[in-house]
Amino acid sequence: MYQARSLRAAIEFFWIGGQQLNIPLYVDLKLNNELLSGFSEEELLPWGINILWSLNQFERCDKHLVVWDVMAASMAFKQFAPRFIYHILSWWLPNLLNISSDGSRSLSNVASRKLHLINIICRRVFLSGTEVDKPDEPKSESSEEEKLWMQLLMRNERELRERLVGFSLSSALCVDDNSATGLRGNGCQDLVGIPQMVQWVRFDRDCVRRELDLLGSEVGRLTTRYVSSKKRLQGLYKCETEEQCSYCSAPVQFESPEFAICRGQRPNVGGSRDHKLLRCSVSMRVCPVTPTWFCVCCRRRASKLAPHQLYMMPGFPVDFMPLVRSENGNLCRKPLCPLCGILMQRSLPAFLLSPSPV
Known part of the structure; x- marks a missing residue:
């Protein structure tokens, strides 16, 4: 059962998601017209900042891993602005999306909590409509993007x-x-x-x-x-x-x-x-x-x-x-x-x- 503070956090997340926020200096998302999918940069940029902020907060092991609000927002953007959400998550884990064949060495320095977050994102966002019960046998009709996330999930x-x-x-x-x-x-x-x-x-x-x-x-x-x-x-x-x-x-x-x-x-x-x-x-x-x-x-x-x-x-x-x-x-x-x-x-x-x- 979800606790009251979890529901409150979800409401706050969706409420402030579309609000104008002060962008941190270390965040430079560089949203171009190809990523906007018909939306304005003023509409999507606050959402991207909030998603990144939430993911960074959940990297702390003392926080309960209740991320269904972030996953719900990411799944919605995957449907209406797929390039945008891919760009946001690529900014969050830039090195993991280009893992070499020797994935174990690349993941040795990644915290278990971050691996858990990536697995949830892979399954609930990018592979939500894909059968992942047999990741060792990717289907031929899977897109290159799905194969990329499937390989990342397998290695994690x-x-x-x-x-x-x-x-x-x-x-x-x-x-x-x-x-x-x-x-x-x-x-x-x-x-x-x-x-x-x-x-x-x-x-x-x-x-x-x-x-x-x-x-x-x-x-x-x-x-x-x-x-x-x-x-x-x-x-x-x-x-x-x-x-x-x-x-x-x-x-x-x-x-x-x-x-x-x-x-x-x-x-x-x-x-x-x-x-x-x-x-x-x-x-x-x-x-x-x-x-x-x-x-x-x-x-x-x-x-x-x-x-x-x-x-x-x-x-x-x-x-x-x-x-x-x-x-x-x-x-x-x-x-x-x-x-x-x-x-x-x-x-x-x-x-x-x-x-x-x-």
Whole structure:
């Protein structure tokens, strides 16, 4: 539920959007006739200044990421003045729109909060009418602009996922260095989904950072040592290396961080008993049948909360251990999407009426 101050901020945003404002000296938007789309510069310039001001304010991690008012204004301008809103957002992130093929290095110094903002803009503004469930397979009829934003979205999500996996794997190593109770005493997260994260690093070894590959290899040797010594891996890591289908108890193999398909036996007469299962966006484990957290932006689900440090990172850490051992290394108190940063909601059955906040 949106709080009263959020509604008040939205009203103020739309009220002052078309007003004449003092333009900051550092802002030089240079609106030409091609960008105006029939509007006057006096009409669009205040809107551009307000959108930039709002985006800069939301880069602060202490502000709740409630940006539906900015997204509503951006979507309206995308329909009636598309070149204008593209120009505004290009001014806000000039270096990210021209990312080279090695996108991980270009995004290493970008804060997680800004990556979250960019992901929301990509999905809700520039890719709102595009199917983005399979970003790895862009459609041929997509425009060059859509392909550009799709590539940016893919790189941003991979960057955030690598930060989350790096923090989780470092937490697993910290468990081995200390007792499990001692680690939790420092406020670290419950290590759910470690085997799945290790498998993801192995599958994408050619794409992930070398630091992440080394972490995955080290944690993989650690889990093998615990299994071979017949110690209870589940008791220490709260996870299972082998997963089962939530509907038929068939084995489930790790093939993607987004979804899984169980290996159910096929019936003798027609059809297939294979089930397509969603994976948790935080732990990469198969989501349970119980209600999970749901992100209305990226449509992903989460059965556990991400670590608080993910949302505070100013860039990709050189070493995750100081973050893991810090007193603030606990789980986030609010159900925030790890890839969008917005507040998630409990998913309800389709037959129940629930108002959508977006």
